[in-house]
Amino acid sequence: MxxxxxxxxxxxxxxxxxxxxxxxxxxxxxxxxxxxxREHVSVASSQTTIQARDVSSPQEGTYQVSTTSMRIRLTDKVTINAVVRSPLGAPGKRPAVLFIHGAGTGKANEVYGDIASAMSSAGIVTLVPDKRLDTYGTFHRDYYAMARDYLVSLNTLRALPNVDASKAGIYAESEGTWVCEAMAGDDHAIPFMILTSPPAVSGRHxxxxxxxxxxxxxxxxxxxxxxxxxxxxxxxxxxxxxxxxFPADRYLDRLSMPLLVNYGTDDLAMPIEQGAQDIATAAKGVGNSNVTVRYYQANHQMRVGAYTSKPGLPLEQHYTHDLEDWTNAVASGASASDWTTPKVAGTQPRQRFAVPTTIRPGLISTLPALLVLLVLVFLCPLVAGIWAIxxxxxxxxxxxxxxxxxxxxxxxxxxxxxxxxxxxxxxxxxxxxxxxxxxxxxxxxxxxxxxxxxxxxxxxxxxxxxxxxxxxxxxxxxxxxxxxxxxxxxxxxxxxxxxxxxxxxxxxxxxxxxxxxxxxSAAESTSGYVSxxxxxxxxSTSNSASRHEQGDGDPTFKPTGFPENSSMFRYEHRNYEHENHNRGxxxxxxxxxxxxxxxxxxxxxxxxxxxxxxxxxxxxxxxx
Structure with missing residues (x-):
């Protein structure tokens, strides 16, 4: 008990x-x-081939590719490098594609080389500019400023002598598709867009x-x-x-041009089913039914051999061929009713989790508050330890x-x-x-x-x-x-x-x-410890009694039996001074x-x- x-x-x-x-x-x-x-996409065919009625376009490898470097002046103080790839010997003014970087890439000569070269060999002029990094950082990114910069690059591409300005479209991957959406609101003359691995929603979602x-x-x-x-x-x-x-979903209704949407079914980072559905629905809402969707058994960058991004991985074997066929067909005027292949095709996707519709915080609602809490968890014991020492x-x-x-x-x-x-x-x-x-x-x-x-x-x-x-x-x-x-x-x-x-x-x-x-409880010793x-x-009861008997009224009283510099001496002397202490x-x-x-x-x-x-x-x- x-x-x-x-x-x-x-x-x-x-x-x-x-x-x-x-x-x-x-x-x-x-x-x-x-x-x-719970609502999944169903592909109409496992084949990703893209064809349009009465359109014959050059195939990959038809032309040799000329690669040149150039400088693009974005502002009075900012100039960037760019790489232009052109099909040698291709007749007339050609369709063209401006490449927009996704997250993690920045240099024109370090990214998109294989895709841009393959498309150029099929008669398409490509331009890959540097990403301007002073508006792009780990914690702060200005997609609207980036859109203005890429529009300068797009106008540079349009002005090239072998490019048909009315057929200069955009290729973007991942985060770059957000920039596309911002560009579409500023330039309504963009003839087509290729959106690969688009989030289609805000970064938080x-x-x-x-x-x-x-x-x-x-x-x-x-x-x-x-x-x-x-x-x-x-x-x-x-x-x-x-x-x-960034309210990406709010800008989807700007996508009134023909769209090619590509996803890798091994990509866990993107809403590979919801994204395609949201883009197609938003486009349809503004009267655009010319939306083609392709799914490849590939990762986020449309590469095979690993689920995650690794250097040196090859592209999915059909990917660039489909890009070229679609681009050339759209440039030739293919409308939504001209496609002879399914609008949604490829490997059956399986998106495991849905993008949440609303995201609201709990009691702690800000990152700074959480960081302050974290710092204090370490700071309080540290200060206490230093203070104790x-x-x-x-x-x-x-x-x-x-x-x-x-x-x-x-x-x-x-x-x-x-x-x-x-x-x-x-x-x-x-x-x-x-x-x-x-x-x-x-x-x-x-x-x-x-x-x-x-x-x-x-x-x-x-x-x-x-x-x-x-x-x-x-x-x-x-x-x-x-x-x-x-x-x-x-x-x-x-x-x-x-x-x-x-x-x-x-x-x-x-x-x-x-x-x-x-x-x-046991005070038998005249000088001892009580635990x-x-x-x-x-x-010591007897010691206490004799102390008061001997010292009452004597301000010079000093307890005997202990050295004057000892703890017991000071204790006895102090207890004598405190008359309110109980005797014994x-x-x-x-x-x-x-x-x-x-x-x-x-x-x-x-x-x-x-x-x-x-x-x-x-x-x-x-x-x-």
């Missing part, structure tokens, strides 16, 4: 803390999650779908996917990326200054001569009524454990996320390690709550005993405190634990 009673307080505190942080975690969890896609797709593909637990949802929901301003909320150094220096040695200290739990008193502090302030409590050993250990776990929990979660991200980006199936790791992670906040419970109880017991007399559950104190027992002053420094250490360690638990609740580790 006694053990049961002793377990009631810690159990109650633990359950209360768990309930608080579980509720907080639920409040911080977004009210949406990525759902499986695409990231939510892609994160869930990648993690599911490697066997990550569902709760980790929900943690991704929580992060994607955040408002990234003013840190970025600002392009997360400073206190220890100060104590040692004070003892050195007063000539004390370790042999004069009493107690085994780190307390001074009397339970909770700071001996060197009393030396410095012995004329003051204010006394500072030292940190008992158990309380100090509890503080250290809480500080360590608050950091260790966040570091462990970060390490797990890095491991999961590495597996996801490389598409390495690791279901068992990821599942076991998540289970272990979920135990960490429980340990953290247990340690916080221990800290609360240790602090409460320490503060409770400062106002309770430590009465000796209690929380501290030790010197006690040692009473701790009711105004005793930890002092500012020790209080700050306690507060910082506790705050670090609370913030760490809040962070883990945000990522779903306390959601049940």
């Amino acid at each position: 006694r053990l049961f009673k002793r377990l009631i307080p810690p159990t109650a505190i633990f359950v209360a803390l768990l309930a608080v942080f579980a509720t907080l975690g639920a409040a911080m969890t977004p009210d949406w999650q990525a759902e499986p896609l 695409q990231m939510a779908m892609a994160g869930n797709s990648y993690l599911a593909a490697v066997g990550a637990p569902p709760r980790l996917r929900h943690a991704v949802d929580s992060f994607v929901s955040l408002d990234f301003a003013p840190i970025g990326p600002n392009y997360a909320d 400073g206190i220890a150094i100060g104590n040692a220096w004070a003892r050195h200054r007063t000539g004390e040695s370790g042999t004069n200290r009493l107690g085994t739990d780190g307390d001074a001569y009397c339970a909770g008193y700071d001996d060197h502090n009393d030396v410095q302030h012995h004329n003051s009524e204010r006394h500072h409590l030292r940190l008992p050993h158990k309380l100090a250990v509890a503080l250290g454990a809480n500080g360590f776990m608050s950091v260790a929990g966040v570091v462990s979660f970060a390490a797990y996320v890095v491991m999961a991200a590495r597996d996801a980006l490389s598409l390495t199936y690791q279901s068992t390690p990821l599942t076991v790791g998540w289970i272990v992670l979920r135990l960490i906040p429980l340990v953290d709550i247990a340690l916080l419970t221990w800290l609360i109880l240790s602090l409460w017991r320490t503060l409770r005993h400062r106002t309770s007399p430590d009465i000796a 209690s559950s929380t501290d030790q104190a010197w006690f 027992e040692i009473v701790k002053p009711k105004d005793a405190t930890f002092g500012f420094s020790r209080t700050a250490v306690i507060v910082l360690c506790a705050l670090g634990s609370l913030l760490s638990l809040t962070l883990m609740a945000f990522f779903g580790l306390l959601t049940y």
